[in-house]
Amino acid sequence: MLEYLMTCGSRVVSAEELLERVWDEATDPFTTTVKATxxxxxxxxxDPPIIETVPRAGYRI
Known part of the structure; x- marks a missing residue:
């Protein structure tokens, strides 16, 4: 996941996109896997925090 976020640069990546790109297609879309990871x-x-949460949008580096 960290590797994928880093390849996206400063672009905001949604939790759904992370589930699609990092985990397999059998992963439950309502899981808290992304948040926990x-x-x-x-x-x-x-510190300092590297991963930023963008409310209602996703995550970015």
């Missing part, structure tokens, strides 16, 4: 990545990457 973002939280784990933020913890591992530390």
């Amino acid at each position: 973002v939280n784990r990545l933020r913890t591992k990457l530390g």
Whole structure:
């Protein structure tokens, strides 16, 4: 997921796009997988925050 976000540059990437590009097609679209993974990545990457949440739009680096 981090690799995909980095390839998108500063473009906002929706949770749906992340599910399509990073996980397989069998992943439940109503899952909290993206949110949980973002939280784990933020913890591992530390401060300053690298992944930004764009309300009602998605995530970007």
